[in-house]
Amino acid sequence: MPNTPILTDSAAITRLAEELHRQPAIAVDLEADSMHCYRDKVCLLQFSTAGRTVLVDPLAVADLEPLKAVLADPQVRKIFHAADYDIRCLHRDFGIEIRGLFDTMVSCQFLGEEKVGLADVLGKHFGVELDKRYQRADWSVRPLTPEMISYAAEDTRHLHRLVALLEGRLEEKGRLAWVAEEFALLEQVRHSEAEGPLFLRAKGAGTLDRRQLAVLEELLQWRDREAQRRDCPLFRVVGNKSLLDLARNTPRSHQGLVAIEGISPRLADRYGKQMLQAIERGLNLPQDQLPVYPRSPRPERDPEADRRLALLKEMRTAKAGALGMDPGILINNTLLELISRNPPRKTADLEGFDGMKNWQREVLGEEIVKTLGKE
Structure with missing residues (x-):
């Protein structure tokens, strides 16, 4: 494998930006330290053209301004695998916007691939084996080991030929417009x-009563302070499930904790x-200050809507099977429930549903109306 350069100065990044802007397509990825720090940050950027792969070290040079123009230029295709997290991080840390996206994971989902992780996809189609040991590595550590550099380069090195394969299959199935809308x-x-x-972000908090919720909030606030002090992820202090059990059982002694x-x-x-102090604070909180878990009002039970929903799910299962797609990718339950409670009389009525995409209306519109016409 050829040596992969790591750029650590502004002049080199400016030259890279100029090189990338001359390309029809570039593959992009990043590595962060979310498994090791309280607040994750981008620690490495990977770029692959058709001819070479280059790494950029944002910990060595914080000014990535030269890269903004090319990454925001829709005329240069940006190939990512699972772009959602990367796009959020790039904008948060550097103000970088992505235009001209092609996401190979989304493409795999729309082609009905059973496994869509990059390692699985590259292994299936190209026999490439990615070393998963480095998925949870601490990418803020310097210097990077040769193995880490190799792993990072492999994440983008094969994306150009993966696009060629996936795009051809999408075109054959008439789904290029579908993924373009997703991109x-x-x-x-x-x-x-x-x-x-903080309890709003704790799975299972809605099962607690108000007093237990107060205890959970105190425990979560303590853990958050401790994670900040140690500069480590929350789970490295203590896991969510343990805190939930502490709030539910409110032990008052060391023996009760273990x-x-x-x-x-x-x-x-x-x-x-x-x-134990956090538990005590929650137990001693005055009654009129106890938190309330917010709940959306439940819609009244509507047997007719339930019947329509069942019909729509049957239709979705059959259609997804015919298309070779996961039913949840085709259309999610939330949207089906909304449609079941507000049944459209004609396909044009589907334009009024928030969250419904153009390709979904085109692919499912007539069948939705036809299915609801059978009730």
């Missing part, structure tokens, strides 16, 4: 900071005092 929507995604109580799954004696020795 245009993906280009608009942005990172957003979550607001409100009875909770995931709270080892060592963890209890290290954090027991802080966890």
